Every structure is written in structure tokens, then in C-alpha cells.
Amino acid sequence: MPPAPRRALIVIDVQNEYVSGRLPIEYPPLSESLPAIAAAMDAASAAGVPVVVVQQDAPGDSPIFAVGSAGWQLHEVVASRPYDHLVRKTLPSAFAGTDLADWLAEREVDTLTVCGFMTHNCDASTILHAMHAGWSVEWLSDASGALPYATQAGRATAEEIHRVFAVVFHTRFAAVTRTADWIAALQAGQALTRGSILSANLRARGLA
Template structure:
């Protein structure tokens, strides 16, 4: 393994019962039937490779309609809760950094690369990806171990697939290297970084120039 190999931490964001059947915010794309096994696969691969695993849970203020700490839907999904972890972060804002010890923990463990899994692509994942990049960290986004849900409001209507696809493309243009879980595990085994794209080339390809 290269001396310049990424010092990764796998970040498992908000894989809580709220996002599954019966919860208030069911993930639609990729469906949880496929994304949850990928998250579990990433956690197991990280453990095998000696990569620390940070599990994150979101707890909302008392009276909020979702993510209540003392309710079933506010708890971690059993597939995540039963697996080993190196650190647990409880947050009240979208970004894992805000109001937590996450940044200090990363610094103490000399982590330079965050590998992001969990939910939701466009909310807590995105907030964490953007902030991590601005803090000078490298970021990886596991596109099949994450997920979105649809929205409709005064600004318009958008499907879960559209949200996930658009955010993934935007991430890869500047903020995070987007890869499948299998590709990430291969990079983990080889000790290599996954390269992201850039804004200029992403735009030129779209314009056919």
C-alpha cells in the first residue's frame, strides 16, 4: 500500500428506521432494499481493512414529527446497530460537523478522506459533503449506498431518482468522488484514491465541446 494512501473514515449517516417502511420519510431511490445491503457491505469491508467507521444518528427536538430519540423510528436500523463502529455521532443539524465532536475526532485520527454512505443524498449527505470539501478533506460518495426521496413544494416537483442523479453529478464535478460500493471496496483494498472530475470538463462534456 502506498504511503500516500487515503486515510479514510467510513461515515454512515442517519440509517434510522424513519427512512424505512412505516417511517415518516421512506427512501425511494435507490430503494432501501438495495442500498441498505450496500451500506452493510461497506461497513464490513471497512472493518476488514482497518478503516474506522463513524455511525451518525439524527435526533430532532421534542415534538418534531420525525427523528424522536425515544421513538422506534428515531433509532438506528438494526443492520447498522448490530455492526461494530469506532465512533457514534448524534446530531441535530444536517451536517455531521455542526454541533458535534466529528471534526475533532477526524483530526485526532488524522483522517483526510471521508467515505459517505447513508441518507439522505440531498440533505444530510450533501451538507456533510459540502462542508467536508470546504474544510480541506477529500470526500467519496457511495452512490448505491445512499438514497433520496421525492419532493413537491412551491418551487416544483422532483422525483427521488432525479434528486439522487443530479446531486451525484454535481458532487462528482467538484465536491466528492462518486463511486459504487464495489469500486470503493476495490480502492480500499488497493490503497488508492478515487478521483473526482472538475467543473470545466463536466460542463464541456455536457455541451459536447
């Protein structure tokens, strides 16, 4: 039987900006994602899994995440719970310009469980960064969330963005799961597995 994963829970940017500020998360709804984040943090703490909280910083004149502003503050769901390390960042990836990689290596973590906001920005950047650096990655799809976008390239709803990123993550970058299933795997000491590009494409074409 393979050894149990040496996990760390990475809780990304659960800040008021995404709840009561200028960037309200739409999908999954906050009524689902915030309780899931709380459940993941509680389960990790109970299992002795280190919890890393990540916080986005922006200059004082920024319209979002300005350090010291109400929107920059950690949301109560996270702020009221214990965590082992705080990472403050200025770029999307929780690894960029921070001590996160060294902190994880010192604790011999081999598997990162990522949740928080946003699916398509800081979650995605952190997941891809971690996978390329050699960590196994898990992503809690119901403990994360997306916003709608409209740009010169087109429009997409929050649900569309979240769904597509979840599908793509699971082909190569992360084992995508829901929080309840992750807690069960955590308590059983089991690893979660992702899919592959080939199997995903064959299945989509009705060949698997």
C-alpha cells in the first residue's frame, strides 16, 4: 500500500474583496464555498495537516486589495480559524516572490490541497506552479470560486469559467474533488488521482 500523502492545505485569498467588496464571487455561490473552506480547514487542523493562508496585497491606491482596506482583510471564515503559516503575495501564484516553497520543503510536504479564490486566477497560477515544481496537487472545486468576465476576447459566466478550469485541471494538473470526498480521503490516508489528457479526450470523443 502506498504511503499516505504528506499534505498541506493552501487557502488562497479568502478576503472580503470577494465577499462584500468589488469582486463578489458568483460560482459556486459563497453560501457553498465558504462553508466548504471552513470544513476543509477544520478537517486539516484535526488531522495535523498544516494550513497555509494566502493573502493578496496591493498598493494603498489600488481599487482592490489595498493593504489595510476592508476588502484586503481576511474573511472571518479564515481569520477565525487557526493556521500554521501566512503568505502575503503580490502576484497570482502563491509561490511567486514568497517563502512558500521553502516552507513546504522544510516540512517534507509532497501534496498540496488548494482551495479559495479565484479558480481561474490565483488558484490556477498556484496549481500550475506547484505541478511544474514537482508537487502532487489536489483542488477542492466546491471550496473555490469564479467571477464572470467580459473582455475584447469575449464573455464567459462564472459557472462556465469554473467548470472549464475544473475539467482542464483534472486532465494533468490536479486531482479535482469536492471537500467532503477530500475529507474522507484525508481521514483514510489515501491519495487522490487525476486523469490524463489522452483519457479525457478519448472519453469526450466516445472512445473510452
